[in-house]
Amino acid sequence: MKVPFNSKDREVCIIGLGYVGLTLAVVMAEAGFKVTGVERNNHINDLVNSGKAHFLEIGLDARLEQQVKNGNLKSVISIDEVESASVYIITVGTPLVNNSKTTNLEAIKLVSEGVAKRLKADDIVILRSTVKIGVSRNVVKPLLDEAGVEYKLAFCPERTLEGKALAELVSLPQVVGGLDDASTMRASDIFGFLTPTIIRVTTLETAEIIKLINNTQRDLMFAFANEIAGYCDVVGISAREVINSANIGYPRSSLALPGPVGGPCLEKDPYILSEGIKALKGNPALALLGRTVNEELPKVTIENIQLLLDKKVTSQEKLKFTIAGLAFKGRPETSDLRGTLAIPIIDEIKRILPNVEIFGYDPACSNEEISSLGITPCGNLEDVFKDSSVLLFQNNNPAFEKLNLNSLSRLMRQNGIIYDLWSQFDGTSLELSNGVRYGGHGLMYLYNK
Incomplete structure (x- = not known):
């Protein structure tokens, strides 16, 4: 069902056109909303207005381009440039402060202050950014109250899987928690144009914690x-x-x-x-507790590889260490390097194995993105294997499962190591060349065969 042309909530402002905001903007535009995105990054702003996304999501570019051409979606640099809106959806990031692992709420505060300056009576503000419990009521609301008008406030968490956001935005249940019943119903009506199932919860805090x-x-x-x-x-x-x-x-x-x-x-x-x-x-x-185990994996991985190198690989001036798959995940395919374990893995390589040159390859990432990690990009899959003493599969991009390791191992250095963090191949049936061995996380026993 399309949004009626005369709906009071047809004009929507989405603040922050990252992974969450841009996919939501496209789906809302397709549902009949008139969407204006606010994105302070000039490069991203220009890309969106040309119908191009700044990240990989299959099908997104074509759908974005169509909505831009139709006039249903545009991006501006500042909220001051938004012509008209009755719905404000906040999707800006909430990164952690590295040392304290506490939430940086500066973007949320700045955006809330900006929205407050534009709020009209009976507008609705929907917070979609991931926040700690109580931020909607104790941080955002006091800033919005400065507008001096009656408004609605709701928290509607984003729970899509990156790489499948376009599909899941119109299929997953949407959780909605409002400041009051009127806010909950208003936000429910808006998201009801996207997905068939709305889960109304009783408080802002309930929606935040889910x-x-x-x-x-x-x-x-x-x-x-x-x-x-x-x-x-x-x-x-x-x-x-x-x-x-x-x-x-x-x-x-x-x-x-x-x-x-x-x-x-x-x-x-x-x-x-x-x-x-x-x-x-x-x-x-x-x-x-889970963070403790998962954050130890880079250190454990490189320590295991160091032991294997000490046992088998002869000393050379500079070993080539190649990381295949740099995005934080391979399936669904994404180019997103935020939070990827490739970064701490690279740090551990430099700390534990200083006598290596680090190369990287990811089918979804550009050479510029790979270089931003401080490593050398490989031009193609053959370069990944050529002269490598260590090949580490960091994600499980679909392109990797098609590789013929038996053939490609011929390109590697004598006694090279393939270390797979995803167990993507049947190590018991491989017939590798040059003394190359395959194993990895949960498969260390294979190196002793």
Whole structure:
């Protein structure tokens, strides 16, 4: 169902056109809303107005271009340039302060102040950024109150999977929590034009915590998988075989497979949850345990590789260490480098293995993006293998599963190592050349065969 042309909420302002804001803007424009995005980054602003996204999401460019051409979506630099809106949706980032792992709310505050200067009676403000519990009521509302008008306020968390946001925005249930019943119903009506299922909750805080506990639960689930991989490595068995076999036909087992855990959500949401609970004198006993395990993976990985190098690879002036897959995840495919474990892995390589030259490749990332990590881009998949002493698969991009390791291993250095953090190949059936060996996280036993 399309938004009626005469709807009082047809004109929408979305502040922040990152991964969350831009996909939402496109889907809302397709639903009939007249969308103006506010994006202070000039480059992103220009790209959006030319119908191009600044990140990879399959199908996004074509759909964005269509809505820009139709006049349903445009981007401006400042909220002062927004001609008219009755709906303000805040989607700016809430990064962590590195040393304290606390939430930086400066962008939220600045945007709230800017919205307050434009608020008219009966406008609605919807907060979609991930925040610690209480921010909507205790930080955003006081700033909006400076407008001196009656308005509606709701929190509607974004819970889409990056790479599938366009599909999930119109299929996932939307959680809505308002300052009052009128705010909840108003926000529900707006999102009802996007998705068939609206879950109305009783408070702003209820809506705020739902996103945080969803992602913290996932972080813990993946952390346990990574710990299982460690168990299997010391026992000398396959973690993939253990986990898959434990899940088959057993309804009370839903173990995940191990691998790197990062990205713009899972790397920070447990900290945001913990910060909010501690501020209320609560005890988030489990929330950060998963982070402890998952953040140890880069160190464990490079220490394992160091041991393997010491045993097999002869000394050379400079070893080539290649990382395949640099984005924080490979499936669904994304170019997003925020929170990727490739960054701490690179730091650990430099710390533990200083006598290496680091190269990188990702089918979804440009050479400029790869160079921004302080490593040398590989031009193609053949260059990934050529002269490498170590090849580390950091994500599971679909392009990798098609590789013929038996053939490509001929390009690697004698006694080279392929270390796979995703167990993407059947290591028991590989016939590699040049003394190259395959194994990795949860598959360390293969190196002893």
